[in-house]
């Protein structure tokens with residue numbers, strides 16, 4: 001057991017998390033191992049992040065006690081079946097797969113301690129929002145191990161497993177909604193004559209600034225919205241358009257749709 005952490009599946013999320021963990025100094029690149037079936041991806045990750053990347057998952061299971069399952073939900077069963085013989089009771093498995101329940105994970109790896117996490121993609125810039133639930137064998141120390149990783153790359157909360165679907169709808173899938181908003185705001189800026197580059201940077205910084213304001217002041221978003229809306233001014237004209245077109249209900253329905261999909265995936 002020479003490595004501190006191992007990622008099975010070196011895709012987008014694994015890359016984002018590993019980059020965040022290295023950048024923040026929690027683990028060094030030589031303390032991290034990954035396994036990945038796709039050869040060009042192995043080469044890319046090894047070169048970009050300077051970590052050991054293997055084709056098979058067995059080496060990884062033998063090299064570390066802390067395994068992150070970062071493959072797609074549909075691949076979890078096959079991956080765990082493939083390394084079952086190497087999984088011992090001191091292995092801690094952190095799954096980030098959407099919709100795969102603790103009960104399902106525990107049925108695939110009955111000896112192991114398991115924690116189910118819903119992170120989000122901005123872990124690569126140390127600004128992720130995650131939540132986790134512990135399985136029946138996971139100890140408080142295991143939760144701390146997982147929290148150390150999640151807190152190194154952002155904020156995290158422990159929640160009841162039944163709430164992880166809601167977390168998926170808000171923050172797991174949420175970056176996609178925010179990227180769409182940035183893209184659309186930028187389109188609006190271009191429509192009104194700004195260059196694409198300036199419009200995108202202004203839009204992104206505006207979402208970042210609004211988010212920082214809520215997190216740092218703890219103020220209600222509605223109160224801050226009111227402060228921006230001058231009586232008879234420009235913003236309230238735009239707010240009326242957004243209300244007429246249903247921005248709020250579109251977002252509420254989007255969160256519900258993603259959460260329901262996550263719950264549906266958990267029933268399989």
Ligand SMILES: NC(=O)C1=CN([C@@H]2O[C@H](COP(=O)(O)OP(=O)(O)OC[C@H]3O[C@@H](n4cnc5c(N)ncnc54)[C@H](O)[C@@H]3O)[C@@H](O)[C@H]2O)C=CC1
Pocket residue numbers: 008009010011012013014035036037038041057070071072073075078079096097098118119120121172173
């Ligand atoms: N993309 C996102 O923003 C988020 C994704 N998640 C969850 O994270 C997990 C990974 O998602 P992504 O990184 O987006 O997917 P991805 O498709 O980019 O990464 C999965 C990687 O696993 C590799 N792989 C497939 N089978 C394998 C096997 N048997 N052994 C080793 N490697 C194998 C694939 O080649 C691929 O590189 C999913 O379960 C998803 O539900 C959770 C939160 C956010």
Ligand SMILES: O=C(O)[C@@H]1CCC=N1
Pocket residue numbers: 098168172173
């Ligand atoms: O779309 C998905 O299924 C994954 C889980 C949350 C974000 N991406």
